[in-house]
Amino acid sequence: MYLYKLFVLCFLYSACWAKEEDVLEFSDSDFESRIAEHETALVMFYAPWCGHCKKLKPEYAKAAEDLIRNDPPIALVKVDCTEAGKDTCNKHGVSGYPTLKIFRNGEFSQEYGGPREAGGIVKFMKAQVGPSSKEVSSVADLEKFLRVEGEVSVVGFFEKESDLKTAFLKLADKLREKVRFAHSTYKAVLENQGISDGIVLFRPHHLHNKFEDDSVAYSGPAVTGDINDFITKNYHGLAGHRKSDNRNDFQNPLVVAYYAVDYVKNPKGTNYWRNRVLKVAKQYQDKVTFAISAKDDFQYELNEYGIDYVKDDKPLVLARDAKNQKFIMKDAFSIEVLDQFVKDLLDGKLEPFLKSEPVPESNDGPVKVAVAKNFDNVVVNNGKDTLIEFYAPWCGHCKKLAPVFDDVGEKMKDEDVEIVKMDATANDVAPIFDVRGFPTLYWMPKDSKDSPVRYEGGRELDDFIQYIAKQATSELKGYDRKGNPKAEKTEL
Template sequence: MFLLKLFVIGLLYGCCAAKEEDVLEFGDDEFDSRIAEHETALVMFYAPWCGHCKRLKPEYAKAAEDLVRNDPPVALVKVDCTEAGKETCNKNSVSGYPTLKIFRNGEYSQDYNGPRDAVGIVKYMKAQVGPSSKELKTVDCLEKFLTADKETAVVGFFEKETELKGAFLKLADKLREKVRFAHTTFKDLLDKQGIQDGVVLFRPLHLQNKFEENAVKYEGKPNSADLNDFITENYHGLVGHRKPDNREDFKAPLFVSYYNVDYIKNPKGTNYWRNRMLKVAKDFKGKATFVVSAKDDFQHELNEYGIDYVKGDKPVVAARDAKNQKFVLKDEFSVEALEVFVNDVLEGNLEPYLKSEPIPDSQNEPVKVAVAKNFDELIVNNGKDTLIEFYAPWCGHCKKLAPVYDELGEKLKDEDVVIAKMDATANDVPPLYEVRGFPTLYWAPKDAKDTPIRYEGGREVDDFLKYIAKHATNELKGYDRKGNPKSEKTEL
């Protein structure tokens, strides 16, 4: 039994190690010669202590295991910028970790701008090798191409050189990282499809349904722009499968069903609920976007709607309207409830959901506390110039700024200026105020609240005072325009 356990452990270790071994590691003394051995390579420049690098490492290894067996293969390489690869990293202008770059035949080609998960890396890099449109020579080739990946496919059928074929191939080069393209000039395939000069979009088997065609033929003009619009409009169908790596494809008004979406382990159960959404989506084609999303992949998004978790099997539905306002279906999911909800959101009949802390009982401190529910009253409609800080409770820079900001509020408490702060992790931030890091500060003049200005100045009290004194709508009572304190004589 002991030997059996050792054997099993050895197998498990061997499987894990195999994944790691598929990632090549080059140092300064070998990088140039060995990278040249690979037609296409993705290189990760990393530092062992880097947290983002540690999170990427297992995904990178999984991707390498797949891509090394691709036809043609793609090499995944890593370079340690703190030890053996310092010179290589400097030569390739690496300034942060991890940095990923694509090399072709030993030469730098482009920065990698794709996803950072294994599936996304594989899809992105597969699109980097071979022709942008695969040539199909037999009916079997077409069938294999359509079923090889669970992705929409766009296929061109061309008897001869035409304007449409030129536009098709041009667009394939442009969209190769996002869309699977193939084309054929072979008579058997043309005859089978009954097309001599045309383009067809084929839906993947697992997303085919009775509410829309499984294949859609392009009927537009023979140019890349119109063909691109056709693909964009039809790519995801009436109800798309929204994932972390394609979330930007779907625009508002947007209705999302969150549940246990899993096309690998439970395709039948997944489509059971998707089909019910399709019944509603078909009546709103062109008016709104409908998608299904795995609840576990988008828990952070559910939190933005005030939903801690999705109970049971039934979907939870949330939406954003054309103004990006948020709404949640409060009734239990059903076709009828969803249809009413969609109508009400589109017609503006519902109160938007607002993520907000409670409004403070008092505002006696020099720095006022804004929350989503009092933002308009405290910031937008206060009739005063306003400096507002958006912070996160866990942010070290915010904690360092806090005493400075409090001192600033104390110095300006009798001025026609509001100094305010908002916890941006616990409240919805209005769209005009773009917050990507903490702390983020904005100056909102009292007569121009629709055009707040990001504050980019220093973080000391004097820095803030000089900025506010200069930009205040009316000169401050206690400071001149340069931020210098006014003397009693000057005031008289």
């Protein structure tokens, strides 16, 4: 038993090590010669201390293990920009980490703009080699193509040259990084499908179910845009498998069932719950988007709903409506409960979930504190022009701005202007604000609060005063329109 355990540990260790070994490391001394050995290569220029690089590293290694076995193989390379690869990084204009670039036969080809998790990297890079649409010459080849990747496939069947074939191949070139395409002109393949000039979207075998067809035929005109719309509409079916690399495909209103989705280790159990979602989804397919997601992969989304973990094996259902408001299905999952939840969502009968800090007991400071629950009162309906800062407690730039912002509040305390701050990490931010970094500031005129304007000015006290003085709906009492203090009136 001891030897058996030792063998298993050694095997697992070597497997993990092999993943690291599949990523090639080049330096200034050998980059030019070694990169030229590879027909297609993805190069990660990195710094060892970079947090984003550390996060990408295991995903990159997983992708390398797969791609090195591709036909033809695709090399994944890394270059340390702080040590042995400094000159190479400078030569290729690397200014941030990680930077990823695609090389072909030793020459730079293009910037990498794909996903940064293993599955997405693999899919993106496989699309970089070979034709955008694979030609299949037999029924066996077609069956192999449809099964080998376990993904949606779009296949064109053409007896002869046609406008539809031209539009199909043009779209394949455009979407090669997102969709698997194939085509055939062979008589046996066309007869097997019963098609002489047509396009069919095939769903992967593991997603086949009794609620929708396994394939969908295109019936529109020979127009690239129309074919694209057909693919977009049918790609994920009634309830798609939503993953980190395709999450943006699923549009609101959206209902997602989170549970232990795993089509590798437990396909039967995964489909047990998906089939129940599908039964409800079929009734609302033109009104709501449905999806399933692995709860562990989307823990950050659960956190946005105030959920630390999913307590049992049943799916947890969360939703967003057309306005991007959030909703939680509070009762235990069942077909009946899900059906009622979706009806209430569409009828506007559900109470939105707001991630919010408690409303402050006192809010009399020069800078008012907004939280999600009091946002309308403090910001939207305050009857004043408003300058609001969205910040993060850990943000260094926010900490530096804090005393300046307090000074702005003091200067504006007798004006028809409100200075407000809100912790955007602990409170839901309204969709009209585009908050991607911290601090983010917006100006909201009192008569048009639905059209906030991003503040792009300086961060010193005078910068804020001059901006507010110029933008204020009514001229300030203490400052002219240029931000100059007004002379105090004295009594005679």
